[in-house]
Amino acid sequence: MYTILVYDVNEKRxxxxxxxxxxxxxxxxxxxxxxxxxEAKLKKLKLELSQKLNLEEDSVIIYNFQTKFYSSRxxxxxxxxxxxxxx
Amino acid sequence: xxxxxxxxxxxVLKRKNNTLxxxxxxxxxxxxxxxxxxxxxxxxxxxNKRFLEFLTQSEIILHFFNRYGYYVGSxxxxxxxxxxxxxxxxxxxxxxxxxxxxxxxxxxxxxYKNMKQVLKYYQSRGIDSLDRYIQQMDNQxxxxxxxxxxxxxxxxxxxxxxxxxxSFDLIIDDDNFKFEKRTKRPPRNAxxxxxxxxxxxxxxxxxSEIYRTHLDPRIGYLHSTNFRxxxxxxxxxxxxxxxxxxxxxFSIISKNMLKPEHFEEDFEGMLLKDEAKKMFINELxxxxxxxxxxxxxGNHVSYRQLIRIELYKIEKHLMxxxxxxxxxxQW
Numbered sequence: 001m002y003t004i005l006v007y008d009v010n011e012k013r014x015x016x017x018x019x020x021x022x023x024x025x026x027x028x029x030x031x032x033x034x035x036x037x038x039e040a041k042l043k044k045l046k047l048e049l050s051q052k053l054n055l056e057e058d059s060v061i062i063y064n065f066q067t068k069f070y071s072s073r074x075x076x077x078x079x080x081x082x083x084x085x086x087x
Numbered sequence: 088x089x090x091x092x093x094x095x096x097x098x099v100l101k102r103k104n105n106t107l108x109x110x111x112x113x114x115x116x117x118x119x120x121x122x123x124x125x126x127x128x129x130x131x132x133x134x135n136k137r138f139l140e141f142l143t144q145s146e147i148i149l150h151f152f153n154r155y156g157y158y159v160g161s162x163x164x165x166x167x168x169x170x171x172x173x174x175x176x177x178x179x180x181x182x183x184x185x186x187x188x189x190x191x192x193x194x195x196x197x198x199y200k201n202m203k204q205v206l207k208y209y210q211s212r213g214i215d216s217l218d219r220y221i222q223q224m225d226n227q228x229x230x231x232x233x234x235x236x237x238x239x240x241x242x243x244x245x246x247x248x249x250x251x252x253x254s255f256d257l258i259i260d261d262d263n264f265k266f267e268k269r270t271k272r273p274p275r276n277a278x279x280x281x282x283x284x285x286x287x288x289x290x291x292x293x294x295s296e297i298y299r300t301h302l303d304p305r306i307g308y309l310h311s312t313n314f315r316x317x318x319x320x321x322x323x324x325x326x327x328x329x330x331x332x333x334x335x336x337f338s339i340i341s342k343n344m345l346k347p348e349h350f351e352e353d354f355e356g357m358l359l360k361d362e363a364k365k366m367f368i369n370e371l372x373x374x375x376x377x378x379x380x381x382x383x384x385g386n387h388v389s390y391r392q393l394i395r396i397e398l399y400k401i402e403k404h405l406m407x408x409x410x411x412x413x414x415x416x417q418w
Contacts, residue, residue, distance in 0.1 A: 038088040041121050
């Protein structure tokens with residue numbers, strides 16, 4: 001499953017959200033992550049996030065795609081982090 | 088789902104915020120641990136024990152290659168799927184010559200059938216003269232049934248492979264990529280370099296898959312278990328080398344993706360440049376994630392899953408549940 005995750009979190013907890021997301025997905029730009037992830041891992045990620053965040057105040061949106069087949073990805077301007085498997 | 092990471096740059100790999108972090112001049116990159124299956128290191132990378140501990144915890148294998156692209160070794164973290172029973176069974180099948188021969192012959196059979204399938208594929212593409220090589224391989228394979236020693240079995244396997252390799256010039260038909268003969272340590276021309284690099288990638292891929300099963304990679308059957316570290320991955324890789332690596336090499340060359348400037352000469356040998364290695368690995372990854380339908384499974388499986396299934400089949404054989412029958416490609 002291909003997933004895009006965006007969050008809007010109070011400054012106090014932004015660093016926490018960032019650290020959790022970095023374990024599961026690739027950082028794309030501020031408060032945006034994406035990557036291939038299994039359903040089980042996504043569940044784990046959601047659980048971990050909900051423990052760190054205040055769900056009364058913070059907001060996280062997760063977009064899931066079963067396949068990347070009908071999607072395309074364009075970048076205007078700078079690519080802040082390339083998602084290559086090579087470093 | 089989990090994906091391997093390939094590091095070609097020089098830098099430091101460490102644990103940071105409970106995830107993997109790579110740092111070098113100007114580059115800082117977090118790698119999601121939960122989504123990493125294994126790490127291949129081609130560059131000069133520094134790491135510390137804390138990092139290795141973290142890898143053990145996250146069950147990630149580390150494969151090292153030297154600056155010539157030769158396999159150096161792996162950091163094989165503590166087994167997390169332990170089974171004394173499976174080790175005993177593996178040893179039992181190694182110590183009993185008849186049982187060992189059964190498995191070793193199965194590997195040779197699998198390798199031979201897949202090599203034949205590769206040649207047949209190109210025959211159907213209009214290279215008629217391959218028939219002679221297939222015939223010769225068939226003859227060489229026939230003598231396998233009466234054999235009662237591993238050494239002669241390996242010799243026959245070597246002969247079959249030699250016949251198979253000698254047909255490469257017919258398949259490739261490109262003056263820049265003349266095969267002539269198989270040379271190793273160091274490979275002396277472009278095509279030999281590609282085969283060597285591809286094969287060592289194949290060995291590490293199988294090793295990574297073995298880590299995810301109960302099998303012990305130290306006990307192999309065709310390749311004898313002596314004082315070298317891993318042998319079971321070499322056995323299993325024999326089956327997949329023709330259909331994954333060799334086919335990949337042919338397709339890369341026929342698509343003109345490799346240029347002479349992708350190679351450099353060194354110590355009488357031929358080396359692949361990083362750029363070409365990346366391209367090769369990219370194509371390899373694509374091939375491994377291609378899904379196919381397999382008889383008796385009914386579902387779509389990727390080539391990488393196919394390797395794992397092969398290992399499960401060996402486990403079943405060792406436990407006496409079902410005779411091992413190597414995978415033979417259908418196309």
